Amino acid sequence: MREYLIFPMIALLVGACIPVQASMNAVLSKSWGNVFYPTLILFSVALLCIAIVVVAKGIRPPDYSAVIGVPPYGYIAGVILLCNILLITYLAPRMGMGNAIFYVVTGQIVAAVLIDHFAVFGAIKVQLSWQRISGIMLMVLGIALARH
Known part of the structure; x- marks a missing residue:
């Protein structure tokens, strides 16, 4: 029962964070004159944060068989994320x-x-x-x- 209340609230919060993040990216884009360095900074900060969490929690890497067992489209998600960040950083200051x-x-x-x-x-x-x-x-x- 709790999931029926908590999960939608979490989803709404995540959804609300997307335009906040896009606004912050747009500020960097305007200041720096391009979308590439702000995106690089964003991914660098994200990499550092998740690395800290992985190390702090002692999470072991997956077995090699698990890594190669993922369908190729599973890794394309990273490219989609990159394009999403680049494009919203580019579009937001231009179209609102x-x-x-x-x-x-x-x-x-x-x-x-x-x-x-x-x-x-x-x-x-x-x-x-x-x-x-x-x-x-x-x-x-x-x-x-x-x-x-």
């Missing part, structure tokens, strides 16, 4: 934080529904229904209205 995030969220909704429907990347299969399609359309309509 709200507009950039509205488009990102719309893309996330459409992609998430397709991933669920086709159960790709090991996702749990969630069939499209008229209720789900209607809800998605209302979300996208709300995003479109809020954009203006």
Whole structure:
């Protein structure tokens, strides 16, 4: 029962952090005149933080067989993350934080529904229904209205 309350709250918090992070990246981008060094700094800080956590918790690296057993698309996620950070850092100061995030969220909704429907990347299969399609359309309509 607790998960039904805590998990959505955590997801909302994570979602709220995305435009905050994008705003901070945009500040660095404007100051430094490019998106590449701010992104490098962001990933360097993230690497340092996770390295500290791994060492502090004594987490052992996975076995070699586990590393090579991952489907190749599992590692492409890092490239997607890099592109996401670079592009939101580039777009936010040019089109406004709200507009950039509205488009990102719309893309996330459409992609998430397709991933669920086709159960790709090991996702749990969630069939499209008229209720789900209607809800998605209302979300996208709300995003479109809020954009203006």
